[in-house]
Amino acid sequence: MAELKKDSSYEMGLHQEQLKGRTQQKFFSIDESANLTYFHSFEVDTNKSATIDALDMTPREINREIRALMESGIGNITVDNPMSRHGVGVGILNRLNLTFSDSLGYFGCGLIDGPNVHIKGRVGWSCAENMMAGTVVIDGNAGSTFGAAIRGGDLVCKGSVGARTGIDQKGGTIIVGGKTGAFSGFMMQRGRMIVLGDAGMNLGDSMYDGTIYVGGEVEELGVDCVPGEMTELDVRYLTEKLGNYDMKAPNGVEKMQKYVSGKTLWNYDNLEPAEKKLIL
Amino acid sequence: MCGIAGIIHKNAGKDVNIGEQMTAMLQALKHRGPDSTGYAMYGEDNGNNVVRFKVAEAADLEGSFDIHAAIEDRVAAVNSRMDDLGAKIVKKESATEYSHRYEIQFSGDMKKLADFVEDIEGVEILSIGNSLELIKDLGDAAVVSEQYGLNQFNGTHGIGHTRMATESDVDIRSAHPYWAYPFSDVAVVHNGQLTNYWTNRRALELKGHRFSSNCDSELIAVYIAERMSQGKDLESAMKDSVEYLDGVFTYLVATKDQLGMAKDVMAAKPMVVYEGDDMIALASEEVAIRTLFDHRIETFDPYHGEVKVWQN
Numbered sequence: 001m002a003e004l005k006k007d008s009s010y011e012m013g014l015h016q017e018q019l020k021g022r023t024q025q026k027f028f029s030i031d032e033s034a035n036l037t038y039f040h041s042f043e044v045d046t047n048k049s050a051t052i053d054a055l056d057m058t059p060r061e062i063n064r065e066i067r068a069l070m071e072s073g074i075g076n077i078t079v080d081n082p083m084s085r086h087g088v089g090v091g092i093l094n095r096l097n098l099t100f101s102d103s104l105g106y107f108g109c110g111l112i113d114g115p116n117v118h119i120k121g122r123v124g125w126s127c128a129e130n131m132m133a134g135t136v137v138i139d140g141n142a143g144s145t146f147g148a149a150i151r152g153g154d155l156v157c158k159g160s161v162g163a164r165t166g167i168d169q170k171g172g173t174i175i176v177g178g179k180t181g182a183f184s185g186f187m188m189q190r191g192r193m194i195v196l197g198d199a200g201m202n203l204g205d206s207m208y209d210g211t212i213y214v215g216g217e218v219e220e221l222g223v224d225c226v227p228g229e230m231t232e233l234d235v236r237y238l239t240e241k242l243g244n245y246d247m248k249a250p251n252g253v254e255k256m257q258k259y260v261s262g263k264t265l266w267n268y269d270n271l272e273p274a275e276k277k278l279i280l
Numbered sequence: 281m282c283g284i285a286g287i288i289h290k291n292a293g294k295d296v297n298i299g300e301q302m303t304a305m306l307q308a309l310k311h312r313g314p315d316s317t318g319y320a321m322y323g324e325d326n327g328n329n330v331v332r333f334k335v336a337e338a339a340d341l342e343g344s345f346d347i348h349a350a351i352e353d354r355v356a357a358v359n360s361r362m363d364d365l366g367a368k369i370v371k372k373e374s375a376t377e378y379s380h381r382y383e384i385q386f387s388g389d390m391k392k393l394a395d396f397v398e399d400i401e402g403v404e405i406l407s408i409g410n411s412l413e414l415i416k417d418l419g420d421a422a423v424v425s426e427q428y429g430l431n432q433f434n435g436t437h438g439i440g441h442t443r444m445a446t447e448s449d450v451d452i453r454s455a456h457p458y459w460a461y462p463f464s465d466v467a468v469v470h471n472g473q474l475t476n477y478w479t480n481r482r483a484l485e486l487k488g489h490r491f492s493s494n495c496d497s498e499l500i501a502v503y504i505a506e507r508m509s510q511g512k513d514l515e516s517a518m519k520d521s522v523e524y525l526d527g528v529f530t531y532l533v534a535t536k537d538q539l540g541m542a543k544d545v546m547a548a549k550p551m552v553v554y555e556g557d558d559m560i561a562l563a564s565e566e567v568a569i570r571t572l573f574d575h576r577i578e579t580f581d582p583y584h585g586e587v588k589v590w591q592n
Contacts, residue, residue: 163547
């Protein structure tokens with residue numbers, strides 16, 4: 001281990017504290033199964049299918065039914081008549097092929113880690129918030145705060161999305177087939193955002209990492225967001241990524257503009273990888 | 281939080297049951313605001329002016345021994361003052377003890393009539409118009425609709441509001457919609473918070489405009505009225521308002537033959553729009569619009585600072 005420099009802060013005793021994981025020691029129990037498994041993650045068989053008619057169901061009933069089907073090993077679930085209800089398809093932590101035959105409301109497919117979701121309609125605000133892994137593909141338009149704070153996976157909207165797309169994005173990829181609204185990429189921290197149409201004002205405001213690609217016009221860049229240089233790697237990445245979803249940039253990916261952070265967060269790159277993971 | 285909704289039929293005449301449609305949409309938005317529900321709906325113009333007014337708050341009925349006598353006195357005073365100014369009352373209806381609907385024939389100064397009637401203690405005019413019916417009361421849409429018989433209301437368009445009280449009291453005075461006094465047939469509903477309410481209110485009061493509540497949303501109605509009094513059309517007035525109003529908001533305005541929506545420059549408050557050939561429906565959430573359809577529909581979110589106006 002490298003010698004710590006004895007500067008004034010060291011002399012003040014700020015580096016001598018012994019961190020022992022006190023919170024974990026206090027609350028962790030080896031007898032609790034939740035500490036040893038990924039709670040509510042199920043083994044499913046993608047050869048087994050089931051359909052839910054959600055016409056007269058509450059969001060809670062829909063989510064419980066999805067969970068019950070997963071628990072019984074069903075790997076393909078179709079939800080008919082979701083009727084734009086809020087908060088459905090959330091908290092799914094395993095592989096699953098999930099199809100909604102119509103639109104969802106707010107917070108659809110939030111907090112997921114692994115499923116492949118297809119929504120044959122529109123989604124309301126905050127779709128796939130905090131997504132960890134998997135794919136969510138929306139055929140129609142999406143509301144604001146699309147993909148807020150996602151950490152992984154692909155979130156794809158074939159239509160246009162509202163304001164603050166990818167706010168606080170921490171990883172993964174957001175793809176928008178049409179326009180995106182104001183403050184998209186606000187406080188973006190990592191990951192990629194691909195917008196094939198126009199972007200509203202304050203794009204990438206206060207972002208400190210990550211990459212935004214825009215195929216159309218940008219109304220205005222936000223603070224800290226600057227144009228980046230498109231490389232051959234970017235072109236290859238965009239071609240392959242869009243190809244996965246049968247999408248194309250209207251004027252070709254070579255003509256897309258790349259945007260990155262023009263300012264490094266103080267001490268951001270000095271953090272060790274493990275520490276970065278804690279923060280992000 | 282609050283929920284707002286609107287609907288306008290373009291080619292259907294005036295025989296569409298918009299009361300039932302508005303109730304379905306507003307009931308679907310109940311979770312956004314259960315405190316009060318209000319409607320501004322536009323029906324048949326039979327040549328008379330429709331005056332909707334209240335002479336007490338619903339809560340007053342439980343809080344005072346002499347309120348019933350006071351209500352009778354106030355109604356009598358309204359009748360007398362209308363008569364004094366030459367307004368002929370041709371029809372009277374009362375859904376509740378405190379809420380009244382008059383059809384009047386009057387060709388004089390409507391502002392003078394409104395001021396004279398509202399000068400009576402406890403009396404507030406909710407709306408005046410040839411086709412506008414503005415109804416608001418405590419409770420959800422099902423309760424208010426039942427109370428006022430709105431599920432039989434035919435017309436061309438309407439706007440509505442479900443309120444979660446944040447800036448002012450839970451009472452009818454603070455419920456939406458707001459009539460754009462003194463303009464007949466203009467009403468506003470709003471979801472959001474206006475941060476320059478008091479500054480702008482004082483400026484408008486100095487110009488002679490009246491505010492009946494302490495609800496920031498009323499500022500929008502009064503401001504639209506102010507701009508229209510200067511000759512602006514609805515769309516221009518609404519575009520001006522996006523710059524004039526500070527805060528986060530989405531609001532709807534309805535006139536005798538138009539429905540408009542405006543969104544703040546931060547796009548901070550929700551609005552979903554369905555734009556069909558014969559009908560436009562708007563709401564804070566798509567779940568409200570879906571109560572009108574049994575099939576998949578295409579909807580979209582308007583963008584920051586956007587103003588749209590539709591004609592029936």
